[in-house]
Amino acid sequence: MSSVPLTEAVPEIIRVCNLRKVYRTGDVDVEALRGIDLSIRRGEFVAVVGPSGSGKSTLFHILGGLAPPTSGEVWIDGIDLRKMSESQRTEMRQRKVGFVFQKYNLLPTLTARDNIGLAQAIAGIKTQPVGFDNTLKMLGIVNRLDHKPRALSGGEQQRVAIARALVNQPAILLADEPTGNLDTANSNAVLDLLRDLNQRTGQTILMITHNPEAAAFADRIVYMRDGKIVEKGGG
Amino acid sequence: MINKLVLENLKYRWVRTLGSALIVGILVASIITLIGLSRGMLEESAARAKGTGADIVLRRDTGGTISLNTGQISEKFLPLIRSQPHVVQAVGVLTQSVEIITAMNGVNVPEFEKISGGFHFLEGGPPKGPDDIVVDEPYARQKHLHVGDTLKLLNYDWHLSGIVEGGMLARFVVRLDTLQDKTGNTNRLSQIYVKLDDPALTDTVVAEFNKKFAGELKAMSIADLVAMFSISSIPQLEIFIKVITGMWVAVGFLVVFLSMYTAVVERTREIGILKALGAKPWMIVDLLMREAILLALVGWVLGVGMAVVARQVIVSVAPASLSVINVPDFWPWAALIALTGALLGAIYPGMKAARHDAIEALSYE
Numbered sequence: 372m373s374s375v376p377l378t379e380a381v382p383e384i385i386r387v388c389n390l391r392k393v394y395r396t397g398d399v400d401v402e403a404l405r406g407i408d409l410s411i412r413r414g415e416f417v418a419v420v421g422p423s424g425s426g427k428s429t430l431f432h433i434l435g436g437l438a439p440p441t442s443g444e445v446w447i448d449g450i451d452l453r454k455m456s457e458s459q460r461t462e463m464r465q466r467k468v469g470f471v472f473q474k475y476n477l478l479p480t481l482t483a484r485d486n487i488g489l490a491q492a493i494a495g496i497k498t499q500p501v502g503f504d505n506t507l508k509m510l511g512i513v514n515r516l517d518h519k520p521r522a523l524s525g526g527e528q529q530r531v532a533i534a535r536a537l538v539n540q541p542a543i544l545l546a547d548e549p550t551g552n553l554d555t556a557n558s559n560a561v562l563d564l565l566r567d568l569n570q571r572t573g574q575t576i577l578m579i580t581h582n583p584e585a586a587a588f589a590d591r592i593v594y595m596r597d598g599k600i601v602e603k604g605g606g
Numbered sequence: 607m608i609n610k611l612v613l614e615n616l617k618y619r620w621v622r623t624l625g626s627a628l629i630v631g632i633l634v635a636s637i638i639t640l641i642g643l644s645r646g647m648l649e650e651s652a653a654r655a656k657g658t659g660a661d662i663v664l665r666r667d668t669g670g671t672i673s674l675n676t677g678q679i680s681e682k683f684l685p686l687i688r689s690q691p692h693v694v695q696a697v698g699v700l701t702q703s704v705e706i707i708t709a710m711n712g713v714n715v716p717e718f719e720k721i722s723g724g725f726h727f728l729e730g731g732p733p734k735g736p737d738d739i740v741v742d743e744p745y746a747r748q749k750h751l752h753v754g755d756t757l758k759l760l761n762y763d764w765h766l767s768g769i770v771e772g773g774m775l776a777r778f779v780v781r782l783d784t785l786q787d788k789t790g791n792t793n794r795l796s797q798i799y800v801k802l803d804d805p806a807l808t809d810t811v812v813a814e815f816n817k818k819f820a821g822e823l824k825a826m827s828i829a830d831l832v833a834m835f836s837i838s839s840i841p842q843l844e845i846f847i848k849v850i851t852g853m854w855v856a857v858g859f860l861v862v863f864l865s866m867y868t869a870v871v872e873r874t875r876e877i878g879i880l881k882a883l884g885a886k887p888w889m890i891v892d893l894l895m896r897e898a899i900l901l902a903l904v905g906w907v908l909g910v911g912m913a914v915v916a917r918q919v920i921v922s923v924a925p926a927s928l929s930v931i932n933v934p935d936f937w938p939w940a941a942l943i944a945l946t947g948a949l950l951g952a953i954y955p956g957m958k959a960a961r962h963d964a965i966e967a968l969s970y971e
Contacts, residue, residue, distance in 0.1 A: 432965055437965050438965060461885075461886050462884065464883065464884040465883070470882050470883075472968070476875070476878075476968065477879075478611070478876055479876075481610070485610060485611075488607050493880070493884050493885050
């Protein structure tokens with residue numbers, strides 16, 4: 372890992388330059404990302420919108436350190452992902468990135484509290500961050516912490532997942548279709564929460580969605596198609 | 607937290623957990639019972655040898671030590687032995703195998719009582735008539751026998767003249783001449799028990815006997831004989847136990863392997879979640895190893911419990927047929943066997959889980 376000398380761009384937390392990702396399927400190379408350039412400032416709430424196959428999930432996986440880029444530059448909070456080994460990317464996921472998935476991805480065997488605690492245990496963090504109780508209150512799950520996922524509604528599960536993503540105070544929160552499994556009321560509640568979180572705590576959020584209504588909650592919308600960014604809007 | 611996850615995972619899939627632990631438990635119980643049975647049978651034989659009250663035993667010089675050899679010594683040796691220095695009494699015994707693992711001993715009871723201090727009769731008295739037989743208490747209890755009853759052994763009908771406390775000479779005792787006649791061993795003996803005037807001279811007299819009767823008789827102190835009634839002194843038994851143990855380790859390995867392999871496939875998505883949260887491969891392996899260890903330990907506890915119950919059942923149902931003892935000193939070894947099988951069984955599933963691609967795992971349905 373190495374720090375980038377971002378003297379001019381100090382507020383940048385994500386910088387992507389000419390990012391390409393090629394998957395090999397059998398004998399065929401599939402180009403999922405074809406030269407992405409993207410810059411996200413600390414504290415921004417950005418939505419990446421695009422149809423299926425546009426490459427937004429691939430971008431999500433690379434920014435989250437789940438997959439390596441084929442070429443191009445990817446900087447997360449001053450760290451160059453290109454030079455990172457698999458092990459270093461794993462370490463980055465422990466503290467730099469918080470994930471929120473469409474299917475919540477909570478461990479069914481653990482309570483909400485333990486699901487949150489597990490993220491800390493994996494990162495080797497023993498104490499909750501200052502003010503995390505307020506985050507839990509804001510998420511409205513204080514009274515649901517001792518329940519297992521099967522006893523929680525979809526909206527509650529997603530809020531627990533958000534709490535889990537935030538507990539290690541990540542530099543960026545990556546949300547992949549966070550409302551994809553929720554009804555309208557719960558979708559709006561979760562999106563309100565994300566926006567609230569961004570505004571109150573300055574948490575940087577990058578949300579992947581194919582839903583323009585969900586994207587409208589963000590400060591800025593980036594449109595993708597065929598592995599390229601086709602438009603960078605203002606939200 | 608990791609331990610909690612391990613525990614919750616096992617609780618969540620409790621049917622599989624219980625099933626796997628039960629199989630490990632049955633394996634543990636089997637091996638503990640086998641060891642308890644082997645040791646119990648040997649200890650019973652040792653106790654019988656000790657219970658004779660003799661200092662030395664003489665057998666045919668064949669190199670064998672713990673075999674039920676019938677009529678290999680001529681009765682003519684008896685007066686010769688009795689005439690040796692320090693010998694207070696020498697008694698000839700003919701041993702005939704009955705029901706494979708049990709022996710009937712023919713002995714001159716009044717002579718034998720001089721070295722042993724006498725049988726402790728719980729019912730009746732010594733064999734007087736040619737068809738009289740004395741049995742020990744566990745056999746009488748198992749067969750519901752009382753003095754006066756008739757029992758068929760070696761294809762003969764015997765009249766039960768007495769029931770004695772167990773642990774002396776043999777399960778069945780009859781008159782020496784009777785057994786010699788019925789087994790075609792007239793004037794033959796299996797061994798000679800010798801009582802010395804000073805037990806401290808045992809080793810000296812044994813050496814003397816071995817020198818004097820080399821090639822014909824082999825003398826051994828009762829203490830040495832008793833010491834030989836151990837698993838390590840019987841290579842064939844030791845090899846058998848090792849082979850059986852190896853097979854059980856293999857079965858334990860397979861049980862845990864299948865359980866863990868299924869768990870890994872079933873929990874692909876959960877493994878993906880852990881990886882997304884930053885769990886390193888060794889952490890995933892560690893998680894499954896801990897599950898395997900816990901399974902083995904639960905199985906071990908169940909197994910020890912089952913072994914204790916099995917022993918109780920065997921002792922209650924067949925006290926005279928199978929002597930099984932509790933072997934608490936072997937329990938840690940049984941745990942080690944269970945853990946070895948379990949850890950070996952968890953290695954491949956653990957490696958498979960650790961190699962999962964996080965993205966693919968997260969999309970697993």
